[in-house]
Amino acid sequence: MSTENKKVFEAMDGNTATAHAAYAFTEVAGIYPITPSSPMAEHVDDWATAGRKNVFGDKVKVVEMQAEGGAAGAIHGALQGGSLATTFTASQGLLLMIPNIYKLKGELLPGVIHVAARSLATHTLSIFGDHSDVYACRQTGIVMMCSHSVQDCMDLAGVAHLVAIDGSVPVMHFFDGFRTSHEYDKIEVMDYDFLRSLIPADKLEAFRAHALNPHTNPVVRGDNQNDDIFFQAEEAQNKHFEAVPEIVEKYMKKISEHTGRNYxxxxxxxxxxxxxxxxxxxxxxxxxxxxxxxxxxxxxxxxxxxxxxxxxxxxxxxxxxxxxxxxxxxxxxxxxxxxxxxxxxxxxxxxxxxxxxxxxxxxxxxxxxxxxxxxxxxxxxxxxxxxxxxxxxxIGIEDDVTNLSISPIDIHVDADYTSCLFYGLGSDGTVGANKSTVKIIGNNTDLYSQAYFAYDSKKAGGVTRSHLRFGPTPIHSPYYINKADFISCSQESYAFKFDMVRDLKEGGTFLLNTVIPAEEIENRLPNRMLKALADKKANFYIINANAIARETHMGSHTNTILQSAFFKLNEQIMPYSKSLALMEASARSTYARKGEDVVNNNIAAINKGSEGLVKVEVKPEWAELPTKAQLFELTGDAHYDNNVQRINALEGYDMKVSDFTNEIVIDGSMPENISFREKRNIAAYVPEWNAEKCIQCGQCAFACPHATIRPFLMTEEECAKASEIAKENGFELTYKEPSPLYGKAKAEGLKFRIQLATENCVGCGVCMTVCPVGDGTKENPRALTAKPIATQMKQQPVADYLYKNTPEKPQYGNPNTVAGVSLERPYFEVSGCCPGCGEAPYYRLVSQLFGRDMLVANATGCSMIYCSATPSNPFATNDQGEGIAWANSLF
Ligand code: SF4
Ligand code: SF4
Ligand code: SF4
Incomplete structure (x- = not known):
């Protein structure tokens, strides 16, 4: 990244900017991952592996430890050995480093900790950002510097290292987790030659000479003192630390002179x-x-x-x-x-x-x-x-309990940027495509760009919102877009769940990915959306990106198609011909390793993205359409309606303090039996069961991470009821005689059926892959074949009946077999894990075997998140109200 004396700009996030400057001055990095700081350590590891040199001409030695305490211990040792050492962390990970931070401070060691500041886990765990973790270190004596933006991270991360060397003190450099660590901005990149020129050579030499060394410096350091002298020795360091502000000012001044930014x-x-x-x-x-x-x-x-x-x-x-x-x-x-x-x-x-x-x-x-x-x-x-x-x-909340909150007062701030908001499904590629868009625009035009990605905490399949801004001057708006020039939605089902058009500017453009043809839009989209489009006098476009994806062999990947449609509808940012060429170039470099076919499929999809756009006339009379007060149907269950449904409808942002004072949730508790009711409807394709072909092996149910496909042995009465429900929903219920695996059931006249819970299935395809029947070809299909979800929605009422209103019948199977255990009730269902997760089926299986007797202390990690992503958890109780009791035990 040589600048050759001219400024170099690049689009990157705060973690990358920090890692860039940190790498320059690091000789040893002791690392352990924790969100949202992990990318800093990952970048340093990647760059070291790729042979990148720091300002001393060396590769960084990266040591991954087994926890943050170990990472802090590793840098403590490296520093005592005379190496400049760095670590990266956040939240409770930082707290685990506190014992060693005291040591670094007391032994005057120039270690540096870069922190993507994150909330501490209290009544609940949160991966998002605030300053509670860094505040918890303020008493240790470590020097603490704050960066306020992605550009600050680039400019000041190096200052942290320079101050550490010059002042012989440990330094913590922190910035806002997610808001800065994960925000993409186009920023000026700091040149390593310039950073090298700032190193205080005499101080560095003194640090090296002071290192413990059996040949040159055989001393004992970190001794044991008593009540006679400890106090005085502490006070003896006063002057040393009093000098720090001047040292900080000195280096900030040098950076200010170099960059023209005031520090x-x-x-x-x-x-x-x-x-x-x-x-x-x-x-x-x-x-x-x-x-x-x-x-x-x-x-x-x-x-x-x-x-x-x-x-x-x-x-x-x-x-x-x-x-x-x-x-x-x-x-x-x-x-x-x-x-x-x-x-x-x-x-x-x-x-x-x-x-x-x-x-x-x-x-x-x-x-x-x-x-x-x-x-x-x-x-x-x-x-x-x-x-x-x-x-x-x-500020930012409504406190109707202690009345401490101040209500917002609207203000119009002038901005010369285009604001774009993208709704996507976690893991559907929307966020990745938007990162690519920011890089394309940021790195190939004079425009500045900013991107921030809002997630829920499901591992995948949750709703993502990408907030993108593009403009001719640097963008300093670190908050959500609530007046967008352009809004795009990659999931048709969101039209029924969220009030997306609410955040559109008058005269703005709304793009919906949908299979609904233009002529049916008026009858099939909810009144709320149609009315909002008319009220806003919006430009409304639709695209069937799923069909284009299939046509161009992209499977379920609609992201590049929608990216292309975005560029086509926003030519004020860049002429479409130019963005097309840049998108194609990006696809070539991104997918080159995956072969020419993948590259060509992506390029075909990009080209079709603009061709597939259909403009829908927004009729002024839509403004008169009646609308319902709620986005969701009320159930009469107070917790489900007031908490679960509101949070799922993205209304949690506006919930009041009093909504959290009741005894159900005030200590971080969450009722069970929620996830099955949520019916997230996120699959594009789901399995259809072929009764004739099925050999009743139970492997589909055994492998499904979500417990959304299950075998049932129905009594005559249950079979009649299920058939009646099926008929009401327009199809004939299929079932068959139980196989010899369920001999007793056959003798008693029960009927076998595999039932899918359509609206909870995530479409991962695992069940279809493991089904041992056939080979998956057209000529020899499996007993489960992928069908568009719309064709299988009729199955859900039958699933509601069989899953929740018929008794389990494990007595008809041998629990030591796959087929038998699949008859056991899962006490873990429809978790927030990734589609196709390999871990979740074990959780489900253990719950089938031991669920009614289980008390779980779940360590932090994936399973902790997918077991407790508020407002839902995957745990279900039996008819006696027994089920899994669960808590998170940190790290
Ligand atoms: S597609 Fe995946 S989630 Fe759906 S039933 Fe099959 S295994 Fe379960
Ligand atoms: S895996 Fe296939 S054959 Fe086995 S029970 Fe499921 S659908 Fe039937
Ligand atoms: S373990 Fe499961 S939930 Fe975690 S990342 Fe892997 S697939 Fe996703």
């Missing part, structure tokens, strides 16, 4: 004569800056102090940027401290304790990546206008 321990943005000021750190500062720019243009006296150096917290540098005119300060903390006030608030109040004329208030925001947008910031500035503002407040 210092604290910086100020806003009116020079500001009276109302916010102090904050992290990505929210960009949102505050955007809001301030608008307010200052209106003549309001407001400003922002950005915290770049959090520890040591320097009163001198804070006072240096504080306008003399300030009367009120609001400090924003991205964490909650119980029993006292939040850390940054306390730091600011103490540092400015001599400013008796200033009023201080403090607020919490953004816990677990909760979105914070300009309307929330505007509300804080309005609160500061009051004679008696709330001393303690929250």
């Amino acid at each position: 210092a321990p604290f910086t100020y943005i806003g009116a020079p004569d500001a009276e109302r000021v916010i102090v904050a750190m992290g990505s929210v500062t960009d949102t505050i800056t955007e809001t301030i720019n608008t307010l200052v243009a209106r003549g309001e006296k407001v400003g922002l102090i950005k915290v770049y150096l959090y520890r040591p917290f320097s009163q001198k540098y804070l006072e240096a940027v504080l306008p003399a005119t300030v009367k009120k300060i609001a400090v924003l903390d991205r964490a909650k401290e119980v029993g006292t006030r939040e850390p940054l608030f306390l730091d600011v109040c103490y540092a400015l304790r001599n400013h008796k004329d200033i009023t201080f208030i403090g607020g919490r925001y953004g816990l677990s990546s909760k979105d914070t947008n300009p309307s929330h910031i505007n509300a804080v500035f309005e609160e500061l206008k009051k004679d008696a503002p709330k001393e303690e407040f929250t």
